[in-house]
Amino acid sequence: MFKIKKCLICNEEVESVFSWKDIWVSSDNEKICSDCRGKLAFLSGERCKMCSRELEEKYQQDGLCLDCVRWENDSEWRGFLSANISLFHYNDFLKETIAKFKYRGDYALAEAFASFVAEKIEHMSHDIIVPIPLSNERMAERGFNQAKALAETAGLKTYDALLRTHTEKQSKKSREERIRLAQVFKVTGPDTIKGKKILLIDDIYTTGSTLRHAAKILKQSGAEEIYSLTLAR
Amino acid sequence: MLQKFISMFSSPSASPARIASPKKSIPLNPAFEYSPELQQHLYGRLLLPEEIPFKVLDDHVENGYVSSTPGLTKDEGRYYCTRCGNKEPSMFYKFPCSRCGKSCAYCRACIMMGRVSECTILYSWCGPKFCFDIPANVLVWEGTLSEGQKAASERVTSAIHTNEELLFWAVCGAGKTEVLFKGIEAALLSGKRLCIATPRTDVVLELAPRLKKAFPLIEVSALYGGSEDRHRPAPLTVSTTHQLFRFKEAFDAIIIDEVDAFPYSMDTSLQFAVNKAKKETSATILLTATPSKKMKIAYANRKLQAVTIPARFHRHPIPIPTMHWCGNWKKQLENKNIPPIIAEWVETRLKSKTPILLFFPSIKVMEQALPLFQQLNRGLLAVHSQDAKRKEKVTSLREGRIPGLLTTTILERGVTIPKLDVAVIGSEHGVFSESALVQIAGRVGRSAKHPTGTVTFFHYGKSNDMVQAIRHIQGMNEEARNRGLLDV
Numbered sequence: 001m002f003k004i005k006k007c008l009i010c011n012e013e014v015e016s017v018f019s020w021k022d023i024w025v026s027s028d029n030e031k032i033c034s035d036c037r038g039k040l041a042f043l044s045g046e047r048c049k050m051c052s053r054e055l056e057e058k059y060q061q062d063g064l065c066l067d068c069v070r071w072e073n074d075s076e077w078r079g080f081l082s083a084n085i086s087l088f089h090y091n092d093f094l095k096e097t098i099a100k101f102k103y104r105g106d107y108a109l110a111e112a113f114a115s116f117v118a119e120k121i122e123h124m125s126h127d128i129i130v131p132i133p134l135s136n137e138r139m140a141e142r143g144f145n146q147a148k149a150l151a152e153t154a155g156l157k158t159y160d161a162l163l164r165t166h167t168e169k170q171s172k173k174s175r176e177e178r179i180r181l182a183q184v185f186k187v188t189g190p191d192t193i194k195g196k197k198i199l200l201i202d203d204i205y206t207t208g209s210t211l212r213h214a215a216k217i218l219k220q221s222g223a224e225e226i227y228s229l230t231l232a233r
Numbered sequence: 234m235l236q237k238f239i240s241m242f243s244s245p246s247a248s249p250a251r252i253a254s255p256k257k258s259i260p261l262n263p264a265f266e267y268s269p270e271l272q273q274h275l276y277g278r279l280l281l282p283e284e285i286p287f288k289v290l291d292d293h294v295e296n297g298y299v300s301s302t303p304g305l306t307k308d309e310g311r312y313y314c315t316r317c318g319n320k321e322p323s324m325f326y327k328f329p330c331s332r333c334g335k336s337c338a339y340c341r342a343c344i345m346m347g348r349v350s351e352c353t354i355l356y357s358w359c360g361p362k363f364c365f366d367i368p369a370n371v372l373v374w375e376g377t378l379s380e381g382q383k384a385a386s387e388r389v390t391s392a393i394h395t396n397e398e399l400l401f402w403a404v405c406g407a408g409k410t411e412v413l414f415k416g417i418e419a420a421l422l423s424g425k426r427l428c429i430a431t432p433r434t435d436v437v438l439e440l441a442p443r444l445k446k447a448f449p450l451i452e453v454s455a456l457y458g459g460s461e462d463r464h465r466p467a468p469l470t471v472s473t474t475h476q477l478f479r480f481k482e483a484f485d486a487i488i489i490d491e492v493d494a495f496p497y498s499m500d501t502s503l504q505f506a507v508n509k510a511k512k513e514t515s516a517t518i519l520l521t522a523t524p525s526k527k528m529k530i531a532y533a534n535r536k537l538q539a540v541t542i543p544a545r546f547h548r549h550p551i552p553i554p555t556m557h558w559c560g561n562w563k564k565q566l567e568n569k570n571i572p573p574i575i576a577e578w579v580e581t582r583l584k585s586k587t588p589i590l591l592f593f594p595s596i597k598v599m600e601q602a603l604p605l606f607q608q609l610n611r612g613l614l615a616v617h618s619q620d621a622k623r624k625e626k627v628t629s630l631r632e633g634r635i636p637g638l639l640t641t642t643i644l645e646r647g648v649t650i651p652k653l654d655v656a657v658i659g660s661e662h663g664v665f666s667e668s669a670l671v672q673i674a675g676r677v678g679r680s681a682k683h684p685t686g687t688v689t690f691f692h693y694g695k696s697n698d699m700v701q702a703i704r705h706i707q708g709m710n711e712e713a714r715n716r717g718l719l720d721v
């Protein structure tokens with residue numbers, strides 16, 4: 001009960017606050033210190049119904065951000081992704097933490113977010129959780145899939161319904177180019193997903209193009225409805 | 234027979250016996266044609282496979298030119314990282330590894346340099362020695378050394394030559410770098426490979442160009458997190474201590490700058506890094522203005538050889554701090570008052586346009602104080618360790634665009650501002666150790682043009698460290714005077 005724990009993000013010792021609650025519930029969820037917790041910015045206020053972005057008066061239309069308006073006006077993309085939920089602002093602190101997590105390969109950092117992910121998913125109805133996959137090349141490089149790690153550490157079962165057929169090296173391409181790219185994913189087991197509510201999971205929502213590609217092919221292969229959850233937006 | 238000293242830089246935890254050796258050593262195949270590029274890349278290094286972009290790596294392993302070592306070993310149930318020496322159980326973590334298909338432990342202590350896990354192999358060169366081309370004249374430096382510098386320079390040179398461990402204890406502003414030049418020159422000419430290691434990237438960035446200028450015909454490699462010359466072998470390397478983790482048996486001499494500037498917890502990992510990076514027979518020069526207690530005791534007991542420069546190059550004594558009682562500074566600041574004696578000190582300097590540094594014990598206290606001091610002068614700013622504009626603010630002070638800075642101990646080292654006066658507010662606070670106070674006092678009177686200045690400790694009850702710091706500086710000045718190194 002008085003074991004000293006270290007914050008998974010900054011390695012400072014986490015002062016374990018003893019309370020009566022601890023007698024009933026293990027205080028195991030203190031994975032990060034209050035300083036680090038304070039640096040995480042929860043998305044709040046009025047947000048885009050579609051992608052979780054915080055909305056500004058000028059840049060919205062009927063509760064959708066202008067990016068989502070553009071996606072939904074495009075008959076090629078309309079209606080595949082029902083909604084995306086993101087947890088935190090992709091601020092400098094989270095940028096640094098995610099970079100360490102996925103590029104340096106510090107898997108332990110997934111656990112720092114586990115309780116947040118688990119709590120959010122509890123309120124999202126779904127049949128199957130599908131992590132956005134990495135290409136074989138990236139997988140060999142990193143040794144783990146960061147999207148899957150986020151679900152695994154939150155104690156959730158995932159199903160690899162997707163396979164990546166193109167590499168991830170798309171960050172330098174424009175939105176248009178990315179959309180024009182031929183199919184990025186392949187569905188592995190169409191029977192398993194048929195008629196199911198799918199929850200996609202990924203680390204970051206940037207343009208939404210990756211998630212929409214995944215949603216489109218899953219739905220075209222018979223899935224009922226597609227939602228997504230990302231750590232950062 | 235010479236008795237081998239218990240080195241300051243070899244702890245039991247860092248003994249080479251704990252480093253896992255390759256499973257079986259493969260005899261060198263003399264018929265094998267090795268790649269000189271790979272030799273250059275890997276010589277004296279200990280690298281991850283992803284840091285070695287050579288297809289021929291495996292051939293070299295099979296022919297005995299490259300040795301392989303497991304990245305993690307397990308000893309009595311405890312993991313041990315071969316690269317950084319970490320063996321703290323909380324700094325290892327297991328993950329489902331797609332490379333080995335197992336639940337695979339990895340080291341979190343050195344994760345920023347790429348992951349070392351149970352299935353990771355580290356490589357180093359064990360083929361023919363790589364020789365650097367050293368021209369006959371390496372040092373072009375026209376400056377002259379003071380008497381104190383000259384004596385120290387000779388001692389450093391002989392220590393490198395005879396592979397000693399030497400404490401080089403020089404006051405702030407003694408001109409340490411110039412003292413090293415002769416020693417570096419002699420070492421390079423005798424074919425030795427050297428490294429200057431420092432805990433701070435700032436120092437690497439400042440030192441590398443000075444060394445390149447002094448040794449223009451020699452390749453000088455500058456290593457820090459994110460630096461570009463990461464894989465260029467050089468006879469002279471300036472590196473952050475962190476980057477030393479990528480070396481193994483590389484250097485004939487390591488000069489460690491600011492050897493006392495490490496937080497306590499870093500101590501063992503630094504020792505490990507230094508011991509691994511240097512050759513078995515090699516010299517270690519420990520550079521500092523404020524040696525730790527452990528070092529001073531070892532010096533007093535003659536377990537550690539030392540050379541001192543008690544005087545600044547400009548032959549003026551170091552200003553002695555004065556102590557002033559200022560009452561309960563904490564409470565007064567909380568009540569939005571600057572202790573009057575401190576306000577007066579600041580106002581005098583604002584009037585005479587003397588740049589000032591005000592040291593505070595914590596960010597919190599400093600932030601409370603900032604608006605109060607800004608009522609005296611709106612130009613006063615504050616800096617702390619996480620301040621992205623730290624450098625700009627210091628430059629503004631140096632160039633006279635602002636009258637002064639409030640700071641935490643972050644500016645205790647490395648800052649040189651002409652004509653500066655310094656005050657420590659709450660100098661009895663625990664963060665102001667003897668060495669911190671000596672370093673702070675060392676900011677004053679550094680330039681030959683303005684060799685004097687004042688250092689004031691404002692306190693609410695003297696601490697032992699304050700008294701010790703003053704004694705420390707008095708002692709250095711006295712030694713300097715006795716050795717005839719002062720003009721005044």
Ligand SMILES: [Zn+2]
Nearest residue numbers: 007010033036
């Ligand atoms: Zn933390």
Ligand SMILES: [Zn+2]
Nearest residue numbers: 048051065068
């Ligand atoms: Zn949106």
Ligand SMILES: [Zn+2]
Nearest residue numbers: 314317340343
């Ligand atoms: Zn390590």
Ligand SMILES: [Zn+2]
Nearest residue numbers: 330333337352
């Ligand atoms: Zn593994």
